[in-house]
Amino acid sequence: MFLNKRYNFLALLLIGLFIYIASFLFDLQVLSRDTALSTIDNQTSDTFYLTAPRGDIFDDKNERLATSSMEPHLFLNLRKIDENNSQIYEQFIRYNFPEFDQNEIKNLFIDGNNIELVGNISTFSATERQKLLELDAFEIFDFPIRKYNFDNLTSHIIGYVGKPTSDDFEEFPHTKNSLQVGKNGLEKFYENTLTGVPGEITLKGKEIIEYIPPQKGEDIYISLNIETQNVVKNSLLQGIELANENEETKDKVIRSASIVLDVNTGAIVSMVSLPDFNPNQFVDGISNQDFEQLNRIQAFNNFAIQGLYPPGSVFKVVSYWLAENEGLFPEGLNSRRGRIDCKGSLSFGFDDGSQQVYQDWKEDGHGRVNLSSAMQQSCNVYFWDIALNIWRTYEGTQNESILQNYAKDLGFGELTNIDLPFERNGIIPDREVFEDWTISRPDLVRPEGWLGGDLMNLIIGQGAITVTPIQVANAYKTLLTSTYSSPYLNIGTSDNLKLKKYNISDDFINFLKNDLNLVTNKNGTAYAAFEIMGRKANDIGGKTGTAQNPGEKNNTSWFVGIDSVKDPKYVVVTVVEEGGSGSAIAAPISRRIIQHLIGSDLTPVRYGEITE
Known part of the structure; x- marks a missing residue:
């Protein structure tokens, strides 16, 4: 009896304790939740x-x-x-x-x-x-x-x-x-x-x-000069207007780029790409409609470093350097002074099925030309003869890609590593590239792969080759100084540039400057564009380029200029997508930019002459 009472008392005690604990937990978790959370918040930061x-x-x-x-x-x-x-x-x-x-x-x-x-x-x-x-x-x-x-x-x-x-x-x-x-x-x-x-x-x-x-x-x-930047943009806009007035294109001409590069340092003095955009639109947030409109016209693309184009005749400077350095001139010639008779076409035999008759842009030919006059008049036949000599001498050997190797030494096919994002590297085609494309991109190449005709296209900057304007500017700068370095904007990085010296003689540099000078003067492809400068044109140099595009697209207009033959300080590169002849559009745009660089009075961009 006594034991039962003790058991009952203990049971009641345990039940009471359980009820107390449950009540406490309920109060803590439900009734005092806000108070508990507030206490925790006030104890943490x-x-x-x-x-x-x-x-x-x-x-x-x-x-x-x-x-x-x-x-x-x-x-x-x-x-x-x-x-x-x-x-x-x-x-x-x-x-x-x-x-x-x-x-x-x-x-x-x-x-x-x-x-x-x-x-x-x-x-x-x-x-x-x-x-x-x-x-x-x-x-x-x-x-x-x-x-x-x-x-x-x-x-x-x-x-x-x-x-x-x-x-x-x-x-x-x-x-x-x-x-x-x-x-x-x-x-x-x-x-x-x-x-x-x-x-x-x-x-x-x-x-x-x-x-x-x-x-x-x-x-x-940064090295940018805002005054020069303004002149460059206005010159491009005038050139685009001229192109739309004079060229027959499926779409309106709107895309172009121009670069002014310091020859001695590699600093970017000006870089303009069109179309452009107002970055202040992004400060408060741009509307989806405005963004899509800009994106549709590729306004966010910097065509100076991202635009990929066949370079046309501005690429001839590569084979110009190769010919001088390797002694690889048209067959039968052993120096830059030797001449061929350009009758407007080149006929020859290839065993690989490549095209065997190549027609120069000047149908009646350029007459007797050597390396200098071939640059002056942009004679394709002379450079095709060099390609033919390379092919017949080196086909199937390691030296078959000698032209491509010279191009890569000048930075083509590779990033220049300018201090801007999203740069593109382009392509320098060769047998290896074509073999890869037959598998990965068969729509771009023939089943038989790399042929002699592809080298003929490459040497005049046509075919599968693509380059950026910044690569072209840097290549000419390299040949004028015998030193390769990356172009830059941030002045603070200029002391850390990696320099690569090439065995380019002073004699070669003088030959190159003099031949570029022939282009902008009488009988040169850019003479009409620079004639307005009078005697001042005697110290200017350049190279025109007109690159064919696939399909219904009009030609891409190119020009590379130097502000002085005696003492070049700047390389100017201009490209106008579907702008037509380099002599007619890109050259007069560059002429106005050079006028500014040498402190001459500016004259309007006017339509030049259709040459290439």
């Missing part, structure tokens, strides 16, 4: 980051091209938002920021632990800003606004910034703490230099307990 102002970008005369201004912005502390006050803040944002649609407003309130950027309030008065702070969840911090002082003029060089994506996070991990990242141009290439140290906002619970301001990124100084 979180850090949020504010985007830092980027470094400025200056031209060679310390003209500020890109800068960041710190402007007051409204932020929303979501930790102070609850179901009782959320509608008040939504209505306030909707009224004061009409550019937000309903979904954008709702997205601001998704992450309850964050501090969200609402918008720029630099136009708000001091009184209006003070009223904002009367609403407890609003905070005001300075936020950097990127400004591009020359709008479209430097768009392909400077680039633009935008909100980082997952791809940006992977490439630039620091952008996880930023709302800006370089998307193109120098802004992207020098992202790690231009970006600063983000500011820090430390919250404990709902309250900000510490604020560390952001630190500005490093400035960079």
Whole structure:
């Protein structure tokens, strides 16, 4: 009996203890949840980051091209938002920021632990800003606004910034703490230099307990001259207008590029690509419609480094160098002075089935020509004769690709490694490339692969070859200085360039300059374009190029110029996609640019002469 009472007492005690524990847990998990969570929040802290102002970008005369201004912005502390006050803040944002649609407003309130950027309030008065702070969840911090002082003029060089994506996070991990990242141009290439140290906002619970301001990124100084840039763009626009007035094209001519390269340093003095865009459109966010319109015309492509074109006769400088260096002239000749009789076509026998009659652009021929006059008049037959000599001498041997090797030594087929993103390398075709294409890209080649006729096309810059304007500029710069180096914009990198010296004699350089001078003077293919310069043309040089395109596309217009034969300081390269003859369009564009470079009076771009 006594034992039963003891057991009953213990049972009641255990049941009471269980009920107490259950009641405590229920109170902790259900009744006191908000209190518990508040206690935890108040014991922990979180850090949020504010985007830092980027470094400025200056031209060679310390003209500020890109800068960041710190402007007051409204932020929303979501930790102070609850179901009782959320509608008040939504209505306030909707009224004061009409550019937000309903979904954008709702997205601001998704992450309850964050501090969200609402918008720029630099136009708000001091009184209006003070009223904002009367609403407890609003905070005001300075936020950097990127400004591009020359709008479209430097768009392909400077680039633009935008909100980082997952791809940006992977490439630039620091952008996880930023709302800006370089998307193109120098802004992207020098992202790690231009970006600063983000500011820090430390919250404990709902309250900000510490604020560390952001630190500005490093400035960079570039070789671009904004005055020259303006002249180059205006010259291109005049040339495009001329092309549309005089050339028969299926589509309107809109794409072109021009480069001014310092011969002695490799610095980019000017680089213009058209069509272009205004990077300031991206500061507040570009509309999908505007973006798609620009994308449709390839306005974001920098054709100076991304445009892939057959180079036409501007490529003849490669075989010019090869002929002099290797003594490989047309069959029967052993020096640059030897002449062939150009009657307008070349007939010969190939055992591989290649075309056996090649017609020069000048149907009645150029008469008796040597290496110099072949460059002056852009005689295809002379250079075909060199290709024929190479093929008959080296077919099937390692030296069969001697022309391609010389081209690669000048940087064709490879990236120049200019300090801009998205550069393309083009292609220098040879037997190995064609063998690969028969498997990977059979639509581009014949089943029999590389033939002698392909070499004939290559030597005059036609066929499967593609190059970029920057490669052409750098190749001519290399031949004029006997030194290969990467072109650059950032002056701060100029001391770290890798230089590659070639065994190019002073005699060869003088021959080349003199022969380029023949092109822009009487009987030269660019004479009509430079005649307006009078005696000043006696010290100018260049090379025209007219590259055929497949299908119904019009020819691509090329010109390479040097500002002085006696003492060249600049190489100028101009390309106009579907612009027609190099002598008629690209040459007069380049002439106006050279007038500026030598301090001469500028004359309008006028239609030259159709030669090649």
